[in-house]
Amino acid sequence: MDRLIDDRNILDLFCEDFCNIINKHCRYIVVSGFFAIASGRTRGTEDIDLIMEKVSLDKFKEIFLDLTKNDFVCMHPNNPEEAYEYLTDKCSIRFTRKEKELPEMEIKFAKDLLDEMQLNTREKYELTGLDVWFSNINTGIAFKEELLKSPKDLEDAKHLRVVYAEKINEDEIKIIKQMIRKLRL
Amino acid sequence: MNERKEHLYQVERWALFVREHPTEWKKPHTEFINALFDKHEQFKERLLKTPGGKEKWEKLYGHKSE
Numbered sequence: 001m002d003r004l005i006d007d008r009n010i011l012d013l014f015c016e017d018f019c020n021i022i023n024k025h026c027r028y029i030v031v032s033g034f035f036a037i038a039s040g041r042t043r044g045t046e047d048i049d050l051i052m053e054k055v056s057l058d059k060f061k062e063i064f065l066d067l068t069k070n071d072f073v074c075m076h077p078n079n080p081e082e083a084y085e086y087l088t089d090k091c092s093i094r095f096t097r098k099e100k101e102l103p104e105m106e107i108k109f110a111k112d113l114l115d116e117m118q119l120n121t122r123e124k125y126e127l128t129g130l131d132v133w134f135s136n137i138n139t140g141i142a143f144k145e146e147l148l149k150s151p152k153d154l155e156d157a158k159h160l161r162v163v164y165a166e167k168i169n170e171d172e173i174k175i176i177k178q179m180i181r182k183l184r185l
Numbered sequence: 186m187n188e189r190k191e192h193l194y195q196v197e198r199w200a201l202f203v204r205e206h207p208t209e210w211k212k213p214h215t216e217f218i219n220a221l222f223d224k225h226e227q228f229k230e231r232l233l234k235t236p237g238g239k240e241k242w243e244k245l246y247g248h249k250s251e
Contacts, residue, residue, distance in 0.1 A: 042199060
């Protein structure tokens with residue numbers, strides 16, 4: 001991937017290091033706020049949200065070990081079996097770099113058709129300068145406008161609509177919003 | 186209401202800058218993001234030097250204050 005941009009901030013480095021490890025084992029997407037921030041939105045965040053495909057316990061143990069070997073720590077729970085239970089119960093777990101409270105990576109397993117669709121339509125965005133898989137732009141906007149809806153999320157959606165204007169597909173956004181209403185609301 | 190509207194205009198203005206200057210937006214953006222984390226670290230150091238600071242930090246971030 002050609003890079004337009006060389007300046008990496010703390011969130012970029014944290015995200016890319018973490019995702020490089022996950023990418024060796026399974027499919028994932030970074031969703032929500034960090035997508036907007038990596039696309040230039042000027043706001044802070046303490047955590048990055050990541051959805052990964054559901055994997056077996058054995059595979060998850062490999063991932064957990066690989067993350068640990070690379071100085072990432074699961075804040076709670078601190079063993080792979082319990083962490084796997086959290087994930088299969090549709091809860092999230094959080095990783096930080098060893099000895100750093102922030103930033104955090106919040107991980108969930110894909111839990112329904114919408115998450116599967118997001119994994120299947122994931123994209124890399126040159127403007128971010130990051131070799132990271134993100135949710136599709138239209139999906140990202142639909143979630144922010146239909147499900148999350150806080151002022152911060154609506155501003156993120158506005159930002160994404162301007163920055164990626166040529167990629168916006170209103171029909172697709174409408175369909176995803178319908179799916180969100182059916183599956184999540 | 187006007188404040189909110191003005192803020193949305195500001196969001197839009199910056200988004201247009203990012204769109205139109207794909208190689209220029211990143212430097213100030215990186216400085217902004219890094220400054221937030223630098224502030225966090227500086228505050229942690231100051232708080233840990235105060236009486237009860239360690240306990241407060243542990244309340245905020247669990248067991249990871251060492």
